[in-house]
Amino acid sequence: MTEILTYLGKDEQFEKYELFFGPNHPGMHGNFSYILTVEGHTIKKVDPDPGLLHRGFEKLAERRKWMQNIALIPRICVPEPDINEVIYSIAVEKLMGVEVPLRAQYIRTIILEMARLGSFLFGFGGIGGATGLYTASYWSFSDRDYLLDLFEWLTGARVYHMFIIPGGVRRDLPSGWIEKLLETIDYLQKRLYEYDRLIYNNPLIVKRLKGIGKLTKDEAIEYGITGPNLRATGVKYDTRKMVPYAAYDRIDFEIPTQTEGDGLARATQKREEFQISLDIIKKAVKDLPDGPVRAKMPNPLKFKVPKGDVYVKIESSRGEHAYYIVSDGSDKPYRMAVRGGSYTAGLVLAQKILVGMRIEDVALWMATMDICPPDFDR
Amino acid sequence: MEQKELIKYIQENFKYDKNIQKIDDKQFSITVEKDKILNILSFLKLLDFKQLALITAVDWIKENRFEVVYILFSYSHIQQILVKTFIDRDKPEIETIKTLWEVASMYERDVHEFFGIDFIGNDDKRPLILHNWKDKPPLRKDFDSLKYSNKIFGKFKKDEEND
Numbered sequence: 001m002t003e004i005l006t007y008l009g010k011d012e013q014f015e016k017y018e019l020f021f022g023p024n025h026p027g028m029h030g031n032f033s034y035i036l037t038v039e040g041h042t043i044k045k046v047d048p049d050p051g052l053l054h055r056g057f058e059k060l061a062e063r064r065k066w067m068q069n070i071a072l073i074p075r076i077c078v079p080e081p082d083i084n085e086v087i088y089s090i091a092v093e094k095l096m097g098v099e100v101p102l103r104a105q106y107i108r109t110i111i112l113e114m115a116r117l118g119s120f121l122f123g124f125g126g127i128g129g130a131t132g133l134y135t136a137s138y139w140s141f142s143d144r145d146y147l148l149d150l151f152e153w154l155t156g157a158r159v160y161h162m163f164i165i166p167g168g169v170r171r172d173l174p175s176g177w178i179e180k181l182l183e184t185i186d187y188l189q190k191r192l193y194e195y196d197r198l199i200y201n202n203p204l205i206v207k208r209l210k211g212i213g214k215l216t217k218d219e220a221i222e223y224g225i226t227g228p229n230l231r232a233t234g235v236k237y238d239t240r241k242m243v244p245y246a247a248y249d250r251i252d253f254e255i256p257t258q259t260e261g262d263g264l265a266r267a268t269q270k271r272e273e274f275q276i277s278l279d280i281i282k283k284a285v286k287d288l289p290d291g292p293v294r295a296k297m298p299n300p301l302k303f304k305v306p307k308g309d310v311y312v313k314i315e316s317s318r319g320e321h322a323y324y325i326v327s328d329g330s331d332k333p334y335r336m337a338v339r340g341g342s343y344t345a346g347l348v349l350a351q352k353i354l355v356g357m358r359i360e361d362v363a364l365w366m367a368t369m370d371i372c373p374p375d376f377d378r
Numbered sequence: 379m380e381q382k383e384l385i386k387y388i389q390e391n392f393k394y395d396k397n398i399q400k401i402d403d404k405q406f407s408i409t410v411e412k413d414k415i416l417n418i419l420s421f422l423k424l425l426d427f428k429q430l431a432l433i434t435a436v437d438w439i440k441e442n443r444f445e446v447v448y449i450l451f452s453y454s455h456i457q458q459i460l461v462k463t464f465i466d467r468d469k470p471e472i473e474t475i476k477t478l479w480e481v482a483s484m485y486e487r488d489v490h491e492f493f494g495i496d497f498i499g500n501d502d503k504r505p506l507i508l509h510n511w512k513d514k515p516p517l518r519k520d521f522d523s524l525k526y527s528n529k530i531f532g533k534f535k536k537d538e539e540n541d
Contacts, residue, residue, distance in 0.1 A: 051507040058492075059516055059523055094402065221428045221453065224481050235453065242456050243404050310401055311449055311458055313431075324447065324460075326436050337434040339449075348481045376488075377507055 014039040019359070023052060027130055027363025032373035034350065038359060046354045048347045053377040061336040066092060066166065067300040069333065074160040076338060077374050080119040082111050083316045084323075085164040090245055091312045091325040092166040095305045103291040104168035105247040109284045110181070111164065112246060112314075113277045117188065118147045119317035120274045124195060126367035127267060131208055136199055143191055146184050153177060168294035178285055185278055192274060200271055212263030213353050213365045220261070224344035227319025229369060232269040233261035239315040251283050263368040270317075304331050318342050318370040340375020347376055379455050381406065384425075392421055407460040415463050416473055419448060423478060427452040427459060430478075433485035435493045439519040442467045444495060448475070465495070474499035492517040 008016040022033035031053040037045035057076055061069050073088055074081035086108060093100060121140040128136025148158045154177060155161040155170070163170050199205050215225065220233045230237065238255045240248040256272040258265035297303065307329040313322035318341030326335040346369075354362060379387065385398050385406065394417070397409040410418050427450040436445040448461040465472050474497040476483040486497040487506050494515035505511060514521050 051505075051509050054507050056516070056523070059521075063523070222479070222481075224429055224431060226429075237453050243458075308401075309407075309460070311405060311431075311460060313458075320431065322431065324432065324434055324449065335434075335436045337432065339432040343432075344481045344484070348484045 008037065016044070021359075021362060022049075025363075027360075027366070029126065029363075029366050029371055030373040032346070032371075032377065034354070034362065036354075036359070036362070041358045041360075043354050043357050043359065043362070046351045048350055050347070050373060050377040053373050055378070057378045058336055058338060061333055063332070065301060065331050066303060066305055066333065069336075070162050070165055074162060076378050077316075077321075077340070077372065078159065079122045079372065080115045080316055080318075081160050082115040082164065083314055083321050085162065086112060086246065087312045087314055087321065087323045088325070089164050089166045090314075091310050091323055092305060094310050094312065095308050095325070095327055096166075096303075097306075098167055098295050098297065100168050100295055101292045102247070102289050103172075104293045104295075106284050106288050107169050107173065107293060108164055108246040109248060109251065110281055110288075111161075111169075113281045113284070114147055114150065114181075116277050116317050117274065117281075118144050120270055120277070121147075123270055123317070123367070123370055124199060126370075127199060127205070127209075127364070130363040130367045131205055133199070133202070133205065136195075139191075139195070139198070143188065146187065150177070150181055150184060153180070165294075167297040168292070170294075172293050178288075181281070182285060185281055189278055192271075192278075195271070200268065206264060208364065209263040209267055209368065212361055212368060213357075214260070214262040215353075216261060223349045225319065225349065227315060227341055228269045228273055228317070229266055229319060229345065231255065232258045232265040234259045239313060239320060243313070245312075245314055247284060248280075250287065251280055253280050253283070263364065266368045273317075302331065304329060305333075313339075316341050318372055318375070319345075321375075338375075338378045340372065340378065342369065342371045343376045345369050346371040346373070379457075381457055384455060384457060387425075388421075392418060394418075401460070404456060405458040405460070407462055409462045409464075412463045412465050412472055415446075415448070415461070416475060416478070418461055419450075419475055419478055422450055422459060422461070425452070426454045427457075429453070430481055430485070431458075433475075433482060433489055435489050435495060435517075437467075437493065437517065437519045438464075439467070444470055444493060446472055446489070446495065470495040471498055473497070476500050491515065494518065 004020050006018040008018055017038050019036045019038050021036050023031045033049045035047040035049050036043050060072060073084040076084050121144040125137035125140040151161055152158050155163040215233050217233045217235055220230050234257055236255050236257050253276055258269050305327040307327055309326040311324045313320045321341045322339040324337040325333055328334040394414045400406045429451040431449040431451055434447050443464045444467055446463050450459045483500060486500045487502050489495055490503055491506050491508055492515055
């Protein structure tokens with residue numbers, strides 16, 4: 001059992017303490033902990049200590065059939081569960097050589113972008129929580145609920161949908177759903193300007209975020225930082241555009257970038273990508289083709305996947321979320337390795353970048369980097 | 379470079395035995411011998427494969443060997459490479475690559491914990507996720523999670539009223 005605060009000794013100037021920055025700390029995101037060695041307010045050493053959230057997904061997946069895993073894997077990640085279903089389905093389709101109907105690809109795109117919006121709203125709330133601006137979290141969590149209502153109508157579940165399956169999606173969109181979705185998108189568009197006034201044009205927040213955890217392009221690539229955090233350093237790369245999946249190759253969208261690479265740039269990047277996601281949903285709904293939503297698949301409880309392996313990655317709101325899936329030709333996956341978006345940021349980069357920061361900046365850095373413990377403690 | 383040119387370039391310039399296999403348009407795998415792993419990875423890093431996305435392993439228990447997979451990505455070629463090598467299951471040892479990438483150290487610590495593979499040169503073997511773990515590494519195929527659960531938590535008695 002780790003003590004919350006351990007006295008380590010003193011030199012001429014400061015007393016040294018070891019602080020357990022764990023799940024009971026209000027600034028911590030989820031069940032994760034950093035063991036910080038502090039001198040006064042300044043952090044001298046960081047030791048990440050995951051393990052409180054381990055559920056053994058990789059082992060569990062090996063015991064379940066290909067289709068049964070669909071009920072298991074969304075649970076890896078709470079804020080954005082749909083990405084897991086999509087990666088897994090794409091991997092199975094690639095190994096089996098299944099062609100997914102176009103309408104299903106578009107529906108997947110819409111679902112993914114909705115999940116992304118939900119996750120960004122969580123992120124807005126995170127910044128609010130870490131800076132003491134609780135209005136932001138109340139607003140964003142209640143706005144996220146409108147998206148969850150749509151998910152509930154579509155799939156019957158609010159958080160874990162299990163809607164995207166190998167071969168396509170489970171069923172077609174119900175009538176009236178698209179109209180409601182567009183209404184929600186319009187509402188979120190209006191709210192975005194309110195968020196601008198509350199967070200991004202707020203001089204206190206801007207001042208607080210500026211300079212937190214500054215990263216350069218080369219450092220970000222070397223440390224395996226991906227997604228919005230990479231683009232905030234100036235790298236114009238988006239998996240949705242460069243290695244397209246779902247219907248992203250048919251939808252035209254911009255890739256915004258920032259140059260600074262600090263906390264403010266990362267927050268601004270996510271605000272701009274929120275806008276891009278709203279636009280993508282509008283375009284996808286406009287072009288939504290008719291047709292079947294599922295390819296013909298063999299008996300879901302018996303089908304076997306040919307021998308082979310594939311690494312599938314997609315762009316989540318936290319960066320590159322990927323699975324490495326190996327099949328030995330049987331009815332169960334032989335091995336499934338998960339690479340979460342914030343794996344390296346939370347475990348490796350933190351050891352370097354938090355040194356020299358003040359204790360109160362740790363929560364803010366985690367909020368701007370979108371550290372999500374299930375990414376590495378899966 | 380396109381994938382074809384890239385494969386040709388690697389075949390011409392990397393002089394050891396290797397087996398290159400295309401997975402899809404943006405992804406291919408290279409299988410090399412275990413003692414060439416540091417060479418191929420530094421060769422690929424110079425070829426602008428700057429991102430080490432993951433190190434992971436697969437337990438091929440029937441062939442009595444582990445497969446160690448290094449997943450690299452290049453932002454200029456937009457190609458994913460899976461570098462694979464096989465090591466003996468009875469003597470699971472391989473060189474560390476933490477001198478090439480700092481992040482490798484954490485991936486190796488993770489793989490060491492879940493597969494029991496020793497990365498020679500990487501001394502950071504503190505438990506990362508499984509604290510107080512005394513059984514064999516859990517992602518090995520001969521680790522039975524049901525047996526473990528019964529041993530640690532006792533057998534679940536069938537609730538006869540619900541049957």
